[in-house]
Amino acid sequence: MTGDTKSKSILVIAEVVDKALAPITFELLSLASKLAEQSGGQVGAIVFDNQETTRRALIAAGADHIFYQENESSVDADVLTAAIVQTIANNAFEAILFGHNAFGSDLAPRVAFRSSGSIATNCESTSFEGGYFVGKRVCYGGKARGIVRLRKNPAVITVRSGSAAPAEQDSGRAGVETPIKADFSVARSQLVDRQSEDLRGLRLETAKIVIAGGRGLGGPEGFKVLESVAQKLGAAVGASRVACDLGWCSPSMQIGLTGKTIIPDLYIAVGISGASQHMAGCAAARTIVAINTDPDAPIFMDANIGIVGDYKELLPKIVEEIGRLNS
Amino acid sequence: MHIVVCVKQVHDPEVAPALFTINEATNAVVSVAGLAQVISPYDEQAIEAALRMKDKKPDTKITVLTIGAASAREVLKHALSMGADEAILVNISAGVLLDSYATAKFLHEAVNKIGSFDLILAGRQSADLDAGVVGNGLAELLHIPAITFAKRIEVVESKVVVDRVVDNGSEKIETTLPALITVSNEIGAARKPNLRETMRASRKPTQSWTQADLSKEPMEATEELIKLFIPKKEKHCEFLAGTSAAEQASLLVRKLRDARLI
Structure with missing residues (x-):
């Protein structure tokens, strides 16, 4: 009824x-x-x-x-x-x-x-x-x-x-x-094996600060740079689906419709174009900072703070600045 | 081995936001010029998964099955050009929106009409409704085991071994055939249609069935879409000035510190 x-x-x-x-x-x-x-x-x-x-x-x-x-x-x-x-x-x-x-x-x-x-x-x-x-x-x-x-x-x-x-x-x-x-x-199936991701650092779902990378990182080495910033900020590292599908990082780092939904206080999107697929997983973040070389990237429509620039130059400077403030 | 792959035609999910509009009177996406109809990418990856099995075992037959309007023939042609062997369209009127139960019921009857199969593959969800219900629903109706979110599939004799994506890790599960598997994007990129298969595609067997060929009983909609809309974006982006990376970094860090975010 x-x-x-x-x-x-x-x-x-x-x-x-x-x-x-x-x-x-x-x-x-x-x-x-x-x-x-x-x-x-x-x-x-x-x-x-x-x-x-x-x-x-x-x-x-x-x-x-x-x-x-x-x-x-x-x-x-x-x-x-x-x-x-x-x-x-x-x-x-x-x-x-x-x-x-x-x-x-x-x-x-x-x-x-x-x-x-x-x-x-x-x-x-x-x-x-x-x-x-x-x-x-x-x-x-x-x-x-x-x-x-x-x-x-x-x-x-x-x-x-x-x-x-x-x-x-x-x-x-x-x-x-x-x-x-x-x-x-x-039961009609049998579990043969279960692999848990070795989650270095913080869990995406509960972290107050998340920094994530996408295609614009240009390769897996970009995630190393993100990790260095994450360490300074006490942030978790995430990724767009493209970055995961390209094999640059683990699938469990995926944020978006087919990945994780996160609501951090601060979300820093680096080299992520901001497809709605991705934003479905992070649009509710309190503050979104977008770093992208393309001033027309859709991510800027969802961001509170935007920087048009190359992350390879910016992120090391950001690490320096945080270090200066903390000292 | 006979693999049936269920596919769906959708509005191109990669379309520019400006071309994506909704008619709020009909609760439907407006078909404007420039908004292409494509095969749902997850389903394309399900075809890829089937083709990888066929690469290993060339005597594998792949049948692609879709429900849709006449335009959905295009996705069947695409699948055949990738290398699938046969195609079936369950033809319904354009503009008819089936809920997940009706879709699974139609597929169930179509699969029964096809007859024998070893494996059914489908994308983890369609790229338009993003529901992810029909695959498992079809397995329920067929009373066969279902394994979701596959990133790797291997058939070993009468068993299928699947690596599947779970929250924070992966699982390896095996089950006996026949079974249904939904394919996740982690399986990797789908191959492009190739010249040889494209040339052969028009000669491959393609059938078109209508509702009259399948169900005699009316389908009762249980999920009623009462409103479809595009959420409004209220954010305003403040672009940081600064002519050098050092300057921009300093502005950003100060801003975040002032807002007590870092």
């Missing part, structure tokens, strides 16, 4: 990275609480982890009902999909929130189709209007936004990071905890 006045509960798919809840989970809980206020339902959270601290954090951040996996954990898409679909069916959840990252983007369509619901991915906001869940999507390579009304529940929504402030923690909140058992027999 959709478009009716019955109360509707929201399920957040929590993510655990290195034994801790990922930042996106707290953003999803904040959105879920707002949706639940409008739809009159409760907030549930499913987590593939059996640490008590994880459950406590989820409840403190707004979840009323936790479903946690008590047997050993799995990353298999079939196993996770089956557990989520079962939890939705058993508890009549009508909206499902995933983070829009590799984890969520992989699982969300499977869950939507198997639950016979509907889906809006890549959303930067969500609402409940006229009895329907609605998502505002980033589309056309970041050039446009589409508002999509989901006419069939469960309404599955993947949300871009930075779409909401993280939920406030209230350790006095109470919630129900229900253990679930994942069924490993449904």
Whole structure:
């Protein structure tokens, strides 16, 4: 039933990275609480982890009902999909929130189709209007936004990071905890190997300052120059898709529609033309500084401060200047 | 081995912003002169992935499948000129916007009509709607395993081994055929159509099916696009003066320090 006045509960798919809840989970809980206020339902959270601290954090951040996996954990898409679909069916959840990252983007369509619901991915906001869940999507390579009304529940929504402030923690909140058992027999694939990037320095998603390079760097050696500035500033280093596709840097450094979404206080874009594909991942930064040799580069339309010039001359001078100020 | 590659025709995602406009009455991108229709780049890379398998195993057959208006024949021609063997267009009226469920359902029926296959490939998302739903949705309808965001694919006997991009790293996953794999941009650049294949393209088997050849049941739209628009940019860029790099650097650092950003 959709478009009716019955109360509707929201399920957040929590993510655990290195034994801790990922930042996106707290953003999803904040959105879920707002949706639940409008739809009159409760907030549930499913987590593939059996640490008590994880459950406590989820409840403190707004979840009323936790479903946690008590047997050993799995990353298999079939196993996770089956557990989520079962939890939705058993508890009549009508909206499902995933983070829009590799984890969520992989699982969300499977869950939507198997639950016979509907889906809006890549959303930067969500609402409940006229009895329907609605998502505002980033589309056309970041050039446009589409508002999509989901006419069939469960309404599955993947949300871009930075779409909401993280939920406030209230350790006095109470919630129900229900253990679930994942069924490993449904797996149709096998994980052979998993390589984690050796992330030197800061994580892109949480850094206050990010400096990123694109095609204009001219080659992989340009990233060495960026790293020297990053060290001085305490910044993380990112890249445009072109720079990643050219093999100049690791794909996990990619910022943009198919990479990471970041919201630093300061974003310094070096030799990046500013295609909407890229800006979709960084346009929400508080201050954007663009350095580019081409005065007509579209990046200057999104930047607060622009410098037309050669980064090879500029960046070493910037390092010198910072050193002077700090001394 | 038979590989089916699902492709989509889109408005050129690399178009200059000035040529990208939206008719807010119809919620559609306006087709203006200079805004080309191209194969969605992720799908082009899916064809590339299939061709790399064919390079290793020349008896591999590659069928490209698209749903679209008559103009979508161009993307099939492009795929055949890259080296694909056969092409199928599921012809729908121009201007019909299918949601992801309807698209996956159409593809499901088309794949059933094709008959046997070992592998289905698709781009990780289309370069227009950027949803990334149809690939996995099709696998769900076909009840076959799906692996997303591939950057490398290798078929070993009846298995397929996929290196896939995940958050902060990569995974190697294997599954049994038949399977569906979505291809990510990390797989590398697609080859250009070559002269030999382009000459042969017009003689390669190409079929055109209509909705009547497929579904008899009406498709109910579950995702309703109620508004499509271009977000307004409110920023104003302040260009730093200064005639030398040293001067510009000094201005910038002072500015950022004053704003307590560094």
